[in-house]
Amino acid sequence: MKVGILTFHCACNYGAVLQCYALKTYIASLGHDVSVIDYRPKAITDGYKWLDIRRFWGRTPSRFIEKTRAELKVITSRRARYTRFAEFVSSHLNLSPRVFAADPSTLQDYDLIIVGSDQVWNTTITKGYDPLYWGEFTHSKGQLVSYAASMEDGAVDEKEVSARLKDFNKVSVRELSLAERLTPLVDSGEVTAVVDPTLLLGRDGWDRLQGREIEGDYLLFYQVRRSEKAYRAAQQLAKKKGLRFVCLSAKPELENSPELAAASVEDFVTAFRNASYIVTTSFHGTAFSLIYEKDFICYEVEDGKGSRQRDLLSALGLDDRITSAPEGLRPISWEDVRERMSVLTSKSKLFINDCL
Secondary structure (H helix, E strand, O other): OEEEEEOOOOOOOHHHHHHHHHHHHHHHHOOOEEEEEEEOOHHHHHHHOOOOHHHOOOOOHHHHHHHHHHHHHHHHHHHHHHHHHHHHHHHHOOEEEEEEOOEOHHHHHOOEEEEOOEOOOOOOOOOOOOOOOOOOOOOOOOEEEEOOEOOOOOOOOHHHHHHHHHHOOEOEEOOHHHHHHHHHHOOOOOOEEOOOOHHHHHHHHHOOOOOOOOOOOEEEEEEOOOOHHHHHHHHHHHHHHOOEEEEEEOOOOOOOOHHHOOOOHHHHHHHHHHOOEEEEOOHHHHHHHHHOOOOEEEEOOOOOOOHHHHHHHHHOOOHHHEEOOOOOOOOOOHHHHHHHHHHHHHHHHHHHHHHO
């Protein structure tokens, strides 16, 4: 079967590219011809230019100087990181020829098109209802489904969303709460909550990606949004455990250790694989801590954006790993975690198999 994936593959974002690679790789392992549809909407690409005048602009001369100095400190590593992302996308995602919203005719060639994962239905990110992510193209030859799609929290235009979902043969989303919100809006009355694609591969699948290794024993701190409290807590925990402190942030302008300032996708995976301990504030940081069965904590940042890792860890019986006080935690029973994870991923794999 010829399968195409429509997602945010062109974002210079570890989570976005990792989930895309995982879904492509998993479906290909089932014997299908899988490509990532090379659709690059301006709403996504505009946020990931290595050189962007907005990073220098300030309303006052002093603000301009301040921002310019800050950007000049990281512009070399930003360009190197973005270049490595582009190389990974080109070499690992089996891209289709470029597709444009104005002429999506080549999408008729697929037997199955999967929209997702990621926030492809978040109209704030896509600056309105992006027609391709909502299936507004001719796909008479095959089926249209979503896998682990997501949208913004809060109220949605139910009439609008219901009309746009009519063309989907099957709908799955990544949050249980979203599945509950959308179920009344689809004709089938069924919306499935599935796991993030990164959890479909397992350790063996991720071991194929080999990046630059960090010497010695270290505590890895990974953040998407800056949290000074989490950063300081991770530093203190590293000192207490006698480990070197290594920091990786999703954005080059945030704190990054020198060896990870320009980290590629492979470097990201390798950093998690070899870490002695992990402190993270992100979902994918949590996911890779679980994949590699690392002692870890998901530092509790009260910004209202931690529901995904909270839901996952709760399902795995690891609620106590969401904390800002790591002392006295019970050891993780990885045998129990594996059993629970198997239940979660089996349901998601069944959904995919039913679509193929």
